[in-house]
Amino acid sequence: MEMDVTDSQSIDNIFQQVRNRLGPVSVLVNNAGIIARGPAKDLSEDEWRRVLETDLTGVFLCSKAAFSHMSNLGGGSIINVGSIAGFVGLAGRLAYTTAKAGLSGFTRTLALEWAKDGIRVNTVAPGWTRTEMVVKGLQAGLLDENVLVERIPQKRLADPSEIASAVRFFASPESSYVTGQTLIVDGGFTINGH
Template sequence: MGRLEDRIAMVTGAGRGIGRAIAEKFAAEGATVVALDIDGETASDTAKTIGGGAVGLVLDVTDRAAVAEVTAEVHRRFGRIDVLVNNAGWDKIGPFTESDPADWDRIIAINLYGVLHTSRAVLPLMAERGYGAVVNLASDAGRVGSSGEAVYSAAKGGVIAFSKTMAREMARSGPRVNCVCPGPTDTALFASLGGDQPKLRESLIRAIPLRRLAEPADIANTVAFLASDEACFLTGQTVSVSGGLTMA
């Protein structure tokens, strides 16, 4: 029996990268996964690939009304939501003093407001049942900063602080809220942000004590633990999965 047997789990940004790896891990641990992504085709592909009754649905986490509607649909279909993983994210690299405010809005809308929207919709349902686990994906950029990612770092720092506050507010109602901060992870998004440049890639690897980039599965394993009852006495925690790049 898997650690997430019979759990109903919503995973945002599940169409690719870390989100897809989380969906795959959850399914392997026995969960029924609702794979959510702004790209409905990739969400459906994730659901089809992992099986186990998984469902793929389109969701733009920046649209609060859409989040409420999809959450209600999931609740009607399954009767409960046991786990929420806020993984959807986006970034654009560049010096802050040369950045476009329109990009600020998009970065904050996806990375921070997306977490607020889903949490507002799902946490009351979890509190009614006195049970639930929320795992928010932030970033080590939100803990220690990252050159070229000022607004992203600010948004992810907000996710970390929000997660701690929600953990405090929800503790007596039952739901647990924790946060995972990936370090550099070998995904298509990372490549699109410059991670496919050999010199940058090698310099990052040299800076990481374990001497490799994270794989999406490394992040998924930690998320699955925090979502499971094995972590039943953990709430309000921020865990870096970075190969030792950050140890603060």
């Protein structure tokens, strides 16, 4: 199944298909994301809008679609996949960092509003992870793995499975009393002062 997270009708269609096949949605992971690289002065309005529509508006639309499923079940868990880009400046990624920073406020506000419906909302903010997006940046010479690893106290990029473990925690009953939080999973990158 494919879905366009910027299109409410596409989202509604997929949620209906999921309900028909598996029942109501009890866990939603908002993980769609794109990036536009380059200096802010060269960022086009179209690129800005495309990144924010996917990385932030898509989270809103999918979460809103999940609400009726989860509230009818008496609760659920929404996990947003953010980024360390929401906590540190990353030159050449203005739209992406803006969208990811916005997820923190989105997460706290939605968690506050939907707690009465039994819906928990949290964010996992990965650091440098060997994802397709990062690998493409490395291959294009836009990122330098040695430079990145030097800044990470654990001296390596994360494996995607390590991020998945944090997401799994928020989806599980083990996090039943946790909502409105952002868990940074970055090998110590954001605490490193240089």
